[in-house]
Amino acid sequence: MDLCLRIGEMLLSSGAGAADVTATMRAVADHLGLRQAEVDVTFTALSMSHQRSADDVPMLMMRHVQQRDIDYEDLTAVDHLVRDVLTDQADLYLARSRMATIVSLGHAFPRWAVTLAWAVMAAAVGVFLGGGAVVSAVAALAAVLIDRVQILxxxxxxxxxxxxxxxxxxxxxxxxxxxxxxxxxxxxxVVTANIILLLAGIGLMGAVQDALTGFYLTASARLIEAMMATAGIIAGVALGISVAEGIGLSLGELVPGKIGSYSDLPAVLIGAAVSSAAFSVACYAPRRAVVPIGLITAVAALVSQAVEVSGFGRAAAAGVAAFFIGLVAYAVAGRVRVPPLVVAVPAIVPFLPGLSIYRGLTFLADGGFFVSQGILALMTAISVAIALASGVILGEYVAQPLKREARKLEGRLAGPRLVGPFRALTRAERRALRRSSGE
Structure with a gap:
């Protein structure tokens, strides 16, 4: 029970959905012999109970989620640990030792590299929004200052x-x-680029995923957290305007959420790819996954642009792009040996409706005539968020059976190799091949 709770805590703090956390904890418990354990996951706590028999007193253990820093390096290590447990490559004693090692070890990237990654991301977002070199440079400088101040x-x-x-x-x-x-x-x-940077780590996708899978309490808590974080940005921008005017600096007409004129499509695609890759580095994703994440995001941005140019709305474009990300992320994640979450979340960062949420809350704060515009912006943001999360989840559902069929086809068509087998089939795959061939 302690091992399952520690695994669930790591997954939940790294942005995994409550349904995924519950399924993982229950799978590990069942495999290690703890049958019919009850698992309960909320936004800040995990609990697990087990009753040996009807005459025994149930045992209950709980853990609280202490931190919510997204850490894809630890998430990948925990995912590998779970796979080893489920394939009998690690027993309970070894699993607990490895879990303690994962928690206590540092990261492959130094902290200054994370600050540099945030700067690169802000500069790439500036390109993605249609800004020039000056906008990107100023946004990168602001990202460095923001990261260091937030650390303090x-x-x-x-x-x-x-x-x-x-x-x-x-x-x-x-x-x-x-x-x-x-x-x-x-x-x-400049302000818009840094707003996207501040909104990138907010779990909008996790909130919608929890709502779609029936964990409404956790979904509501994550949505409230996202709203509070966005409200903090609004208060910060208002404070910055007041301070600037107080010291004699004029911003002119500040339009947070403004998008410049796109000079060409390659700049948009490069900006999207680099921003997602930089976000993955800032979240300590394994190095082997950074380039595939950038390539997937570039193709997804091209798909989104094509759908939007065809006359469909923004929500439809985001949904189709998210479906492509979910469809491809499952296969790519298996190739680079990371959880699909590590690939999918950074890839959808350029499509997050953070700016719509910001505009909506800003208009609501202004009141009067702008209330209707604020409500419309918030409804747009909600529709885009639902399209992103549902598209990724649907892509995952479609990708899993496709991958199983592809493995069967690969086993049937595999002929003689010059040296050794192309790929050693697992025991379950050999049984599936025998059943499919009628043996």
């Missing part, structure tokens, strides 16, 4: 809301400072 604030255990306030204020003040110089820069694009 997190060490003092300030709530995440205040970290978002600081990030929005830094982006706005720096944009105002650069706009006051002779440098020709659009401060709205």
């Amino acid at each position: 604030m997190a060490r003092r255990r300030l709530p995440f809301f205040y970290l978002q306030v600081a990030g929005g204020a830094i982006a706005t003040i720096l944009a105002a400072a650069v706009a006051a110089t002779p440098i020709d820069v659009d401060p709205s694009l």
Whole structure:
């Protein structure tokens, strides 16, 4: 029970859906002989109970999720551990030892590399939004300042809301400072690029996934967390505008969420690919997965642009792109030996409706005539979020049976090899091949 709870805590804190966490914990418990254990997952706590017989007192254990920093390196290690347990390559004693090692070890990337990754992501988002080299450079500088300030604030255990306030204020003040110089820069694009950076780590997809799979309590909690984080950005931008005006800096007409004019399609695709790859590095994804994530995102961005140009709405374009990501992520994740979540979440970062949420809450805060526009923006954001999450999940559902059939076909068509077998079939695959051939 302790091993299952520690595995579930790591998965939940890394952004996995409550349904995936519950299924993983129950699979490990059943395989290790703990039959009919009850698992309960909420946003901040996990509990597991077991009753040996009707006459015994049930045993209950709980763990609280202490941190929510996305860590794909630890998530991948835990996923490999679960696979080894389920294939009898690790017993209970070895599994608990490996789990303790995963928690205690550091990361392959140094912390300064994560700061550099956030800077690259902000610069790529600037390109994705249609900004020039100056916008990208200023956005990258703001990302470095935001990351270092948030690290200092997190060490003092300030709530995440205040970290978002600081990030929005830094982006706005720096944009105002650069706009006051002779440098020709659009401060709205700078602020927008950093807003996407601040919104990238919010679990909108996890919230929608939990709602689709029936975990409404966890979905509501994650959605409230996303709203509070977005409200922190709004408060930070408002604070930054007040500070800039107080020291004599003028932003002009600031339009957070503004998108520039696209010069060409390759710039959009490169911006999307680099931003998702940089986000994966900032979340400590294994190095072998970074390039595939960027390539998948570029193709998904091309698919999204094609659907949107064909006359369909933004939600439809996001849904089709997400379906492609979910369909491909399952196969690519198996090739690079990472969970599909590590591939899917960074790939959908450029398509997240963070800007629509920001616009909607900003209009609602202004009140009056803008309330209707705010409601419309929020409805658009909700439809895009549902399209992204449902598209990825549907792609995963379709990809799993396709991969099984592809393995069967590969086994049937495999002929003589010059040296050794092409791939050693597992025991389950050999049984499936015998059943399919009628033996």
